[in-house]
Amino acid sequence: MPRTDVAAKATPLTRLRRRPDRGAYDFAALAAVLDAQPLAHVGYAIGGQPLVTPTLQWREGSRVYWHGSAASRMLKAAAGAPVCLTVSLLDGFVMARSAFNHSVNYRSAMLFGKAELVTDPAAKAQHLERMVEGLFPGRWNELRPMTAKELKATAVLSMAIDLGSAKLRQGPPKDEGADLEQPVWAGVLPVRLVTGAPQDDGKLKPGVSVPDYLTRFSFG
Numbered sequence: 001m002p003r004t005d006v007a008a009k010a011t012p013l014t015r016l017r018r019r020p021d022r023g024a025y026d027f028a029a030l031a032a033v034l035d036a037q038p039l040a041h042v043g044y045a046i047g048g049q050p051l052v053t054p055t056l057q058w059r060e061g062s063r064v065y066w067h068g069s070a071a072s073r074m075l076k077a078a079a080g081a082p083v084c085l086t087v088s089l090l091d092g093f094v095m096a097r098s099a100f101n102h103s104v105n106y107r108s109a110m111l112f113g114k115a116e117l118v119t120d121p122a123a124k125a126q127h128l129e130r131m132v133e134g135l136f137p138g139r140w141n142e143l144r145p146m147t148a149k150e151l152k153a154t155a156v157l158s159m160a161i162d163l164g165s166a167k168l169r170q171g172p173p174k175d176e177g178a179d180l181e182q183p184v185w186a187g188v189l190p191v192r193l194v195t196g197a198p199q200d201d202g203k204l205k206p207g208v209s210v211p212d213y214l215t216r217f218s219f220g
């Protein structure tokens with residue numbers, strides 16, 4: 001559901017200077033990018049050194065979550081600190097009649113805020129369940145329950161989705177004028193993120209088959 005109680009306007013931090021026509025600042029636009037791609041990059045600074053760590057993200061309502069080892073430098077450094085979390089999808093190579101006009105079709109989001117550590121173990125377990133269920137509905141209850149030790153070894157961070165920008169490019173190349181006379185192929189090579197056929201680990205118990213949620217899996 002689109003939210004109206006978050007900033008839908010650009011701020012000095014989020015206002016796109018390059019191609020502002022491709023930007024959006026509303027919650028629905030940001031959530032649509034997050035929901036289409038679990039891979040995120042979390043940027044933060046340690047002593048002035050920028051670090052950008054790839055990780056998985058998932059959205060719960062108006063917050064974005066990510067997790068990792070409680071010993072992870074990224075999670076320790078990001079907790080309570082300002083972060084920039086990005087998610088991007090490459091949707092196509094845009095091939096023009098000149099090198100200069102080549103581009104890519106994409107959807108991306110940049111979120112800004114302060115990362116908060118989830119400290120309550122029960123809440124942490126619930127968020128991890130949401131992560132698994134968001135990708136593979138029905139799997140959490142098939143699994144051996146998490147132990148207290150595993151839960152302690154896992155850190156979960158979150159951030160409000162209330163300051164950010166989305167940017168999207170779609171469509172063909174933008175050749176004009178004399179360039180259109182060039183005898184060279186131009187158009188879009190679409191790109192999609194796809195999963196392959198499930199490969200079992202060779203240690204399955206008799207009778208265990210590929211779950212439905214794997215055969216239905218697709219990225220947005």
Ligand SMILES: Cc1cc2nc3c(=O)[nH]c(=O)nc-3n(C[C@H](O)[C@H](O)[C@H](O)COP(=O)(O)OP(=O)(O)OC[C@H]3O[C@@H](n4cnc5c(N)ncnc54)[C@H](O)[C@@H]3O)c2cc1C
Pocket residue numbers: 013014015016017018019088089090104106107108109110164165166167
């Ligand atoms: C898959 C992919 C490939 C790309 N390849 C190229 C490339 O090869 N060359 C290139 O120049 N650009 C590329 N871009 C676009 C790139 O991300 C930047 O938008 C662009 O380079 C402008 O950067 P800037 O710092 O001048 O942005 P500015 O417009 O100065 O940024 C100001 C603010 O706008 C917002 N913003 C900027 N870019 C984005 C974005 N992509 N998504 C969400 N919010 C944004 C941020 O809030 C930022 O703080 C690509 C984007 C994607 C997703």
